[in-house]
Amino acid sequence: MILKIKQFVIFTTVLLLISCKEEKTTLKKINGKEIPITDSIPEVDSIANFITPYRKRINQVLDSTLAYAPKNITKTDGEFNTTAGNLMADAVLELTAPIFKSRTKNNLDFVLLNSGGIRSVISKGNISARTAYEIMPFDNTVVVVSLKGKAIREMVKYLITSKKAHPIAGLQIIIDKNDSIKEVNIQGKPFDENKTYYVATSDYLIKGGDHMDFFKDHISATDTGYMIRNVMIDYFTKLDTIAPLIDDRFIKIED
Amino acid sequence: MTMNRRKFISNTTATSAFISLGGLSLNSCALNTQKKITILHTNDVHSHIDTFSETHSKFPNLGGVAKRASLVDSIRKENPNTLLFDAGDIFQGTPYFNFYGGELEFKLMSMLKYDAATIGNHDFDNGIEGLVSQLPYAKFQFISANYDFSNTIMDGHTKPYEIYIVDGIKIGVYGVGIELDGLVTKKLYKETLYLDPLEIAQDIEQKLKEDEKCDIIICLSHLGYEYQSHKIDDLKLAKQTKFTNLIIGGHTHTFLDKPTVVKNNNHTNVLVNQVGCFGVNLGKINFYFDSEKNIVADGISITV
Numbered sequence: 110m111i112l113k114i115k116q117f118v119i120f121t122t123v124l125l126l127i128s129c130k131e132e133k134t135t136l137k138k139i140n141g142k143e144i145p146i147t148d149s150i151p152e153v154d155s156i157a158n159f160i161t162p163y164r165k166r167i168n169q170v171l172d173s174t175l176a177y178a179p180k181n182i183t184k185t186d187g188e189f190n191t192t193a194g195n196l197m198a199d200a201v202l203e204l205t206a207p208i209f210k211s212r213t214k215n216n217l218d219f220v221l222l223n224s225g226g227i228r229s230v231i232s233k234g235n236i237s238a239r240t241a242y243e244i245m246p247f248d249n250t251v252v253v254v255s256l257k258g259k260a261i262r263e264m265v266k267y268l269i270t271s272k273k274a275h276p277i278a279g280l281q282i283i284i285d286k287n288d289s290i291k292e293v294n295i296q297g298k299p300f301d302e303n304k305t306y307y308v309a310t311s312d313y314l315i316k317g318g319d320h321m322d323f324f325k326d327h328i329s330a331t332d333t334g335y336m337i338r339n340v341m342i343d344y345f346t347k348l349d350t351i352a353p354l355i356d357d358r359f360i361k362i363e364d
Numbered sequence: 365m366t367m368n369r370r371k372f373i374s375n376t377t378a379t380s381a382f383i384s385l386g387g388l389s390l391n392s393c394a395l396n397t398q399k400k401i402t403i404l405h406t407n408d409v410h411s412h413i414d415t416f417s418e419t420h421s422k423f424p425n426l427g428g429v430a431k432r433a434s435l436v437d438s439i440r441k442e443n444p445n446t447l448l449f450d451a452g453d454i455f456q457g458t459p460y461f462n463f464y465g466g467e468l469e470f471k472l473m474s475m476l477k478y479d480a481a482t483i484g485n486h487d488f489d490n491g492i493e494g495l496v497s498q499l500p501y502a503k504f505q506f507i508s509a510n511y512d513f514s515n516t517i518m519d520g521h522t523k524p525y526e527i528y529i530v531d532g533i534k535i536g537v538y539g540v541g542i543e544l545d546g547l548v549t550k551k552l553y554k555e556t557l558y559l560d561p562l563e564i565a566q567d568i569e570q571k572l573k574e575d576e577k578c579d580i581i582i583c584l585s586h587l588g589y590e591y592q593s594h595k596i597d598d599l600k601l602a603k604q605t606k607f608t609n610l611i612i613g614g615h616t617h618t619f620l621d622k623p624t625v626v627k628n629n630n631h632t633n634v635l636v637n638q639v640g641c642f643g644v645n646l647g648k649i650n651f652y653f654d655s656e657k658n659i660v661a662d663g664i665s666i667t668v
Contacts, residue, residue: 144435
């Protein structure tokens with residue numbers, strides 16, 4: 110009798126297991142949430158330790174001193190031109206011109222970047238590659254476009270009305286108290302509307318960034334592949350002291 | 365379990381064995397039919413490996429891969445039937461990417477045992493060569509259905525979809541990416557062809573449902589959460605598909621208070637989720653299964 114029950118039990122168990130296995134399951138309920146990765150969550154040591162040598166190497170490179178800034182450099186210390194803007198535009202002009210010349214045999218006339226592209230101040234003291242990452246975290250490259258006089262005129266109009274000190278170098282704009290143009294000079298010579306000019310800028314602006322629509326009318330474009338951040342790093346490496354000045358590249362004459 | 369049960373039977377009297385076994389069998393049956401699958405996800409981590417500093421203006425003390433790892437571990441301990449996905453833009457955003465080209469990102473995702481990722485526009489930032497050169501460090505699958513890589517060196521390194529069988533539940537996962545033209549320069553993505561993500565999604569979800577008989581269908585999307593224009597986004601995709609249960613999104617760095625519930629083309633509910641960016645959050649979606657006879661008439665209930 111006991112044996113029979115045992116057999117029955119085993120038999121039903123097998124049967125039940127089979128029937129369970131074959132029973133179709135269906136999606137019944139879904140719920141979802143987001144879990145913030147906060148400080149209360151401990152780190153996995155093996156992961157943290159794995160990252161350490163990678164971080165150390167970065168810090169070593171980024172934090173080695175390249176140059177010195179005797180004063181703070183910001184994009185808000187002038188109305189029409191600023192120390193940070195002048196620094197960036199001058200660096201692009203100085204370091205891109207020879208590359209552009211060797212590739213195309215043409216001379217770079219001037220530089221226009223955007224004020225929004227300067228992402229940080231440079232504080233008085235040592236300058237490192239990390240400084241360049243802070244002021245230019247994006248991987249934008251320098252593009253040289255050729256623009257007809259008409260587009261340059263639109264550009265100057267844009268710069269006068271934008272009320273932002275967009276970085277320029279090689280270009281001089283002098284306006285009167287009514288914001289009318291008194292003088293526009295390129296490479297020290299009066300602007301010639303019949304001429305075509307080579308302008309270095311950021312690939313971001315060519316693609317319509319900051320609504321600099323005059324760039325859409327470019328005749329040709331040469332992407333140098335030179336990242337603006339790397340221009341800054343190279344410029345800091347080349348110079349010992351970084352002390353840009355507010356000058357007369359874009360001024361308003363009040364009388 | 366089986367071993368213990370046998371031992372238990374042979375060591376007890378027949379009658380009590382029968383009763384106890386009855387109870388056990390019913391329990392084991394119920395255990396077999398009630399199942400829980402957990403889907404974890406990130407998007408737009410953008411090379412953010414370290415925790416943000418305590419002085420960071422937006423995300424103080426948030427994020428960090430080593431912390432994400434322990435959170436994922438604890439969830440897997442609680443439910444081993446867990447999958448982990450990323451919806452693209454793994455690359456670009458910190459010097460880790462500038463210095464190592466994505467090597468560390470892929471190695472860490474492999475250590476966290478990611479199951480798969482789809483491809484974001486920034487994953488082309490070092491060119492298609494830059495992406496391919498880092499693939500040896502990625503021990504997880506790349507899923508992309510609407511980028512045709514056949515004329516590139518990426519050919520053969522992606523799958524349009526992957527099927528996972530977890531605790532007997534069949535999970536189909538496909539991937540869709542954003543139009544690259546205008547976002548990424550052609551010299552970086554080369555001959556990658558962008559195919560209509562909606563058409564592809566509709567084809568694949570049908571295949572996963574009808575041919576592959578998947579119980580859950582998930583879309584890894586780098587299309588973006590929502591655009592006012594006609595541009596395809598996750599919400600539009602959710603409305604115009606029929607079998608996809610969950611869209612894990614990215615690209616727009618959208619922080620949602622909770623996953624969005626959208627009615628699809630079959631008038632059933634779809635979840636659309638995205639967890640912001642930079643690894644400050646982990647998305648967690650649970651799917652509960654029960655035997656068909658226990659299913660209530662109104663179908664799948666979604667609580668968010």
